[in-house]
Amino acid sequence: xxxxxxxxxxxxxxxxxxxxxxxxxxxxxxxxxxxxxxxxxxxxxxxxxxxxxxxxxxxxxxxxxxxxxxxxxxxxxxxxxxxxxxxxxxxxxxxxxxxxxxxxxxxxxxxxxxxxxxxxxxxxxxxxxxxxxxxxxxxxxxxxxxxxxxxxxxxxxxxxxxxxxxxxxxxxxxxxxxxxxxxxxxxxxxxxxxxxxxxxxxxxxxxxxxxxxxxxxxxxxxxxxxxxxxxxxxxxxxxxxxxxxxxxxxxxxxxxxxxxxxxxxxxxxxxxxxxxxxxxxxxxxxxxxxxxxxxxxxxxxxxxxxxxxxxxxxxxxxxxxxxxxxxxxxxxxxxxxxxxxxxxxxxxxxxxxxxxxxxxxxxxxxxxxxxxxxxxxxxxxxxxxxxxxxxxxxxxxxxxxxxxxxxxxxxxxxxxxxxxxxxxxxxxxxxxxxxxxxxxxxxxxxxxxxxxxxxxxxxxxxxxxxxxxxxxxxxxxxxxxxxxxxxxxxxxxxxxxxxxxxxxxxxxxxxxxxxxxxxxxxxxxxxxxxxxxxxxxxxxxxxxxxxxxxxxxxxxxxxxxxxxxxxxxxxxxxxxxxx
Amino acid sequence: xxxxxxxxxxxxxxxxxxxxxxxxxxxxxxxxxxxxxxxxxxxxxxxxxxxxxxxxxxxxxxxxxxxxxxxxxxxxxxxxxxxxxxxxxxxxxxxxxxxxxxxxxxxxxxxxxxxxxxxxxxxxxx
Amino acid sequence: xxxxxxxxxxxxxxxxxxxxxxxxxxxxxxxxxxxxxxxxxxxxxxxxxxxxxxxxxxxxxxxxxxxxxxxxxxxxxxxxxxxxxxxxxxxxxxxxxxxxxxxxxxxxxxxxxxxxxxxxxxxxxxxxxxxxxxxxxxxxxxxxxxxxxxxxxxxxxxxxxxxxxxxxxxxxxxxxxxxxxxxxxxxxxxxxxxxxxxxxxxxxxxxxxxxxxxxxxxxxxxxxxxxxxxxxxxxxxxxxxxxxxxxxxxxxxx
Ligand SMILES: Cc1cc2nc3c(=O)[nH]c(=O)nc-3n(C[C@H](O)[C@H](O)[C@H](O)COP(=O)(O)OP(=O)(O)OC[C@H]3O[C@@H](n4cnc5c(N)ncnc54)[C@H](O)[C@@H]3O)c2cc1C
Ligand code: SF4
Ligand code: FES
Numbered sequence: 001x002x003x004x005x006x007x008x009x010x011x012x013x014x015x016x017x018x019x020x021x022x023x024x025x026x027x028x029x030x031x032x033x034x035x036x037x038x039x040x041x042x043x044x045x046x047x048x049x050x051x052x053x054x055x056x057x058x059x060x061x062x063x064x065x066x067x068x069x070x071x072x073x074x075x076x077x078x079x080x081x082x083x084x085x086x087x088x089x090x091x092x093x094x095x096x097x098x099x100x101x102x103x104x105x106x107x108x109x110x111x112x113x114x115x116x117x118x119x120x121x122x123x124x125x126x127x128x129x130x131x132x133x134x135x136x137x138x139x140x141x142x143x144x145x146x147x148x149x150x151x152x153x154x155x156x157x158x159x160x161x162x163x164x165x166x167x168x169x170x171x172x173x174x175x176x177x178x179x180x181x182x183x184x185x186x187x188x189x190x191x192x193x194x195x196x197x198x199x200x201x202x203x204x205x206x207x208x209x210x211x212x213x214x215x216x217x218x219x220x221x222x223x224x225x226x227x228x229x230x231x232x233x234x235x236x237x238x239x240x241x242x243x244x245x246x247x248x249x250x251x252x253x254x255x256x257x258x259x260x261x262x263x264x265x266x267x268x269x270x271x272x273x274x275x276x277x278x279x280x281x282x283x284x285x286x287x288x289x290x291x292x293x294x295x296x297x298x299x300x301x302x303x304x305x306x307x308x309x310x311x312x313x314x315x316x317x318x319x320x321x322x323x324x325x326x327x328x329x330x331x332x333x334x335x336x337x338x339x340x341x342x343x344x345x346x347x348x349x350x351x352x353x354x355x356x357x358x359x360x361x362x363x364x365x366x367x368x369x370x371x372x373x374x375x376x377x378x379x380x381x382x383x384x385x386x387x388x389x390x391x392x393x394x395x396x397x398x399x400x401x402x403x404x405x406x407x408x409x410x411x412x413x414x415x416x417x418x419x420x421x422x423x424x425x426x427x428x429x430x431x432x433x434x435x436x437x438x439x440x441x442x443x444x445x446x447x448x449x450x451x452x453x454x455x456x457x458x459x460x461x462x463x464x465x466x467x468x469x470x471x472x473x474x475x476x477x478x479x480x481x482x483x484x485x486x487x488x489x490x491x492x493x494x495x496x497x498x499x500x501x502x503x504x505x506x507x508x509x510x511x512x513x514x515x516x517x518x519x520x521x522x523x524x525x526x527x528x529x530x531x532x533x534x535x536x537x538x539x540x541x542x543x544x545x546x547x548x549x550x551x552x553x554x555x556x557x558x559x560x561x562x563x564x565x566x567x568x569x570x571x572x573x574x575x576x577x578x579x
Numbered sequence: 580x581x582x583x584x585x586x587x588x589x590x591x592x593x594x595x596x597x598x599x600x601x602x603x604x605x606x607x608x609x610x611x612x613x614x615x616x617x618x619x620x621x622x623x624x625x626x627x628x629x630x631x632x633x634x635x636x637x638x639x640x641x642x643x644x645x646x647x648x649x650x651x652x653x654x655x656x657x658x659x660x661x662x663x664x665x666x667x668x669x670x671x672x673x674x675x676x677x678x679x680x681x682x683x684x685x686x687x688x689x690x691x692x693x694x695x696x697x698x699x700x701x702x703x704x705x
Numbered sequence: 706x707x708x709x710x711x712x713x714x715x716x717x718x719x720x721x722x723x724x725x726x727x728x729x730x731x732x733x734x735x736x737x738x739x740x741x742x743x744x745x746x747x748x749x750x751x752x753x754x755x756x757x758x759x760x761x762x763x764x765x766x767x768x769x770x771x772x773x774x775x776x777x778x779x780x781x782x783x784x785x786x787x788x789x790x791x792x793x794x795x796x797x798x799x800x801x802x803x804x805x806x807x808x809x810x811x812x813x814x815x816x817x818x819x820x821x822x823x824x825x826x827x828x829x830x831x832x833x834x835x836x837x838x839x840x841x842x843x844x845x846x847x848x849x850x851x852x853x854x855x856x857x858x859x860x861x862x863x864x865x866x867x868x869x870x871x872x873x874x875x876x877x878x879x880x881x882x883x884x885x886x887x888x889x890x891x892x893x894x895x896x897x898x899x900x901x902x903x904x905x906x907x908x909x910x911x912x913x914x915x916x917x918x919x920x921x922x923x924x925x926x927x928x929x930x931x932x933x934x935x936x937x938x939x940x941x942x943x944x945x946x947x948x949x950x951x952x953x954x955x956x957x958x959x
Binding site for chain 3: 038040042043044045047048091094095098099100101103104105106108109110111112131134138142143145146152154177206207208227240242243257267331336337447448449491492493495496497498499500501
């Protein structure tokens with residue numbers, strides 16, 4: 001068993017992982033750092049983010065405003081101490097991105113420009129045209145290349161955390177190129193593995209977003225928090241699920257039904273005039289996606305070969321604005337929907353976008369397992385609660401990527417010894433498990449793709465925009481059955497070198513487990529809050545459920561417990577938009 | 580785990596039109612250079628006096644020489660046109676936020692070319 | 706409007722190479738349903754899911770921004786998530802790994818060479834006196850200053866340009882289009898002061914002077930980065946540097 005020793009091992013080279021890496025390279029140059037990523041870092045899905053990153057910068061805005069928007073956006077399920085920390089540190093983080101070269105769009109006077117975003121009372125979203133995530137990711141990656149203390153494990157897939165004596169001390173990872181599993185040991189490990197949108201069939205998430213880090217922590221005994229909260233973005237292209245960013249509405253785009261009517265006014269988001277933030281098309285995503293389903297039920301949507309849709313109309317913005325502020329939107333809809341938004345409205349429908357839940361951490365990114373940290377979309381630090389506000393998460397990657405790096409570095413400094421031999425033995429066992437379960441396995445007749453598709457369908461049916469007790473119950477038994485069938489899975493590909501089918505089967509294994517935690521958390525939450533809407537429990541129930549769901553892994557079904565939400569300055573109120 | 584290295588085929592430049600036209604541009608420079616040599620010879624003949632120059636002119640009357648000139652002219656044109664088509668890349672000009680469109684750069688090159696040629700022709704013919 | 710019912714099939718001839726077996730590569734033919742709205746990547750995913758789980762390739766975003774899915778499609782480097790079957794139908798499509806790179810397996814190429822080159826051009830903002838404190842806010846940059854490097858900052862590292870560049874094919878030392886475009890991206894950024902540092906690599910023998918200006922890099926670039934322009938621009942400014950040094954040596958270095 002080959003092994004490598006580091007002070008800190010970062011799993012993931014997306015926005016969160018790279019921000020953590022830079023912090024370690026810059027503030028702790030003596031530490032040896034490994035950055036392990038299953039794809040080359042610039043392929044991470046942060047690259048796909050379009051709209052922007054939020055932070056208070058303009059004099060007409062205030063930290064208080066940003067906190068309040070985030071709290072009410074979260075339907076009071078966000079921890080308010082976390083939100084305050086986030087809002088306070090956000091501007092500095094975006095300024096640093098600027099110093100590192102991020103090409104933020106500018107005002108004529110050279111200051112950074114901001115745009116309005118859904119659920120925010122004032123414009124505070126920094127953007128780099130409509131390729132913000134792409135520019136942030138490449139800026140972070142290129143900046144990180146400067147630090148000699150970082151060792152890059154590109155295209156290495158982490159399959160397991162190595163935990164000895166209750167302390168996380170590294171990871172087992174497969175080098176894709178050779179198919180060999182190595183033990184990458186570290187005094188602290190930070191998970192930055194991104195979201196799990198690939199649980200669902202119709203998603204804006206790339207193929208790599210399979211919730212790996214969530215599973216790794218879950219398996220190591222950490223709870224998955226608030227997993228039932230999944231965000232549908234109101235405007236995806238039917239068929240492909242490619243995202244049309246909220247910035248399109250921030251710049252003034254409107255949503256209309258088949259009669260050209262701005263239907264959002266019928267769902268407590270109006271009136272349509274005059275143009276205001278935090279209203280109509282700039283309401284929060286959960287409300288907009290729910291309005292779509294109701295509009296569909298009334299038969300007022302249009303039908304496309306890929307399901308019903310409404311129109312996102314940008315024509316009134318004019319070609320010049322579209323080219324300058326939304327060039328990628330134009331490119332994507334021309335290429336993938338055959339529609340030029342300068343001349344025609346774009347058909348769109350709600351699409352799975354973001355998982356609010358994830359690895360339970362405190363505000364430093366620490367989990368209950370000593371030495372294990374998490375940041376970014378895979379973590380649930382409880383910033384986003386029951387509904388994330390668009391453009392908060394790119395900033396979240398930076399703020400909490402940096403914090404987790406700090407905490408991990410300190411932990412590594414205080415906990416020197418690694419139980420190397422025991423950890424290597426664990427890694428050997430892991431290698432043997434993978435070999436016997438997949439590579440050398442005899443028999444079995446289930447295809448990876450079939451099981452994945454069935455999982456996707458089941459998740460959509462049971463845990464879509466509106467959920468019911470019955471539906472969830474059915475999905476829970478369905479997923480248990482799928483897990484049984486998974487034991488019968490057989491690979492076509494038995495080779496070592498660059499075995500992508502092996503990676504897919506491991507990802508599927510992870511997805512099955514976290515999907516189960518999601519369904520069970522949703523089943524137990526008998527209320528409606530934010531993105532979790534129950535047709536059989538339509539009201540928010542603060543008495544019982546002003547609490548985080550905590551799903552623990554067991555040999556059978558997950559065990560669901562609850563943890564209080566931290567309320568500091570904003571006691572629960574009704575969420576009001578449109579006013 | 581040996582990677583497979585594909586050899587670069589010897590006729591790679593025949594496989595795609597853009598490569599072929601690149602090769603044509605490269606080859607054209609031989610003719611342009613050859614013509615420059617002829618031109619230099621002519622200049623030295625002129626400096627040697629009118630007889631030498633006349634003899635030189637006579638030597639150009641062979642069909643081979645005429646053929647050479649036609650071909651050289653063709654290649655010189657290819658050379659010029661292909662270089663002109665690349666000028667918008669070498670000259671990234673901006674007006675404020677906007678890059679000067681390549682058509683404009685290209686167009687002004689042609690205009691300048693025609694103007695200069697006309698000017699030279701005018702001097703020679705006078 | 707796109708039709709989601711398959712009508713007919715289309716044939717894909719795909720380059721296969723397995724390093725474990727150590728055999729010579731071969732082409733394998735697959736028949737897949739033809740759908741109007743499918744890109745080549747969809748067809749390849751269909752093969753992987755339904756017909757042959759051993760087919761190996763990279764992809765993730767399927768929206769032309771992660772840069773993973775470059776392939777030779779009928780001999781031309783393209784993003785397979787942006788190449789529609791309908792542009793080829795009913796003719797068969799030949800799919801190969803990106804040219805000029807060593808092949809790991811099937812359609813997967815090795816790009817460590819590029820990562821090394823990327824690092825060598827120091828793709829980060831260099832400030833002579835170090836970064837200013839966060840408390841002093843952002844560096845001002847006008848939209849016009851931003852426009853000078855904007856196109857070069859759009860590179861997704863997809864490697865199509867390297868694959869289209871015969872110079873790189875013949876001379877692997879060549880720094881290549883994307884790396885030079887990225888060097889130029891920083892050189893032209895009003896916030897950067899690192900050009901002289903980058904020149905060592907960029908203006909070296911393996912750098913810009915290898916380029917013979919074929920221009921195919923820019924022609925195949927899916928993001929309109931125009932690396933050929935970046936290279937010519939760098940040649941021009943290096944030439945100016947040279948003249949300044951020779952004709953005005955006492956002018957001192959900038
Ligand atoms: C289309 C789209 C648009 C968006 N737009 C916005 C926006 O405008 N504003 C906003 O704030 N947010 C936006 N978001 C959300 C935001 O982009 C994501 O939440 C965020 O980028 C996630 O970053 P991350 O660093 O956590 O993970 P990612 O960028 O997904 O990176 C995950 C990393 O982990 C690695 N990894 C995963 N599993 C393993 C494993 N097993 N072994 C080794 N490595 C592994 C991967 O290789 C990758 O490097 C958008 C999301 C999408 C999908
Ligand atoms: S310059 Fe263009 S073709 Fe080359 S790697 Fe960048 S995006 Fe791809
Ligand atoms: S899959 Fe990301 S660029 Fe094609």
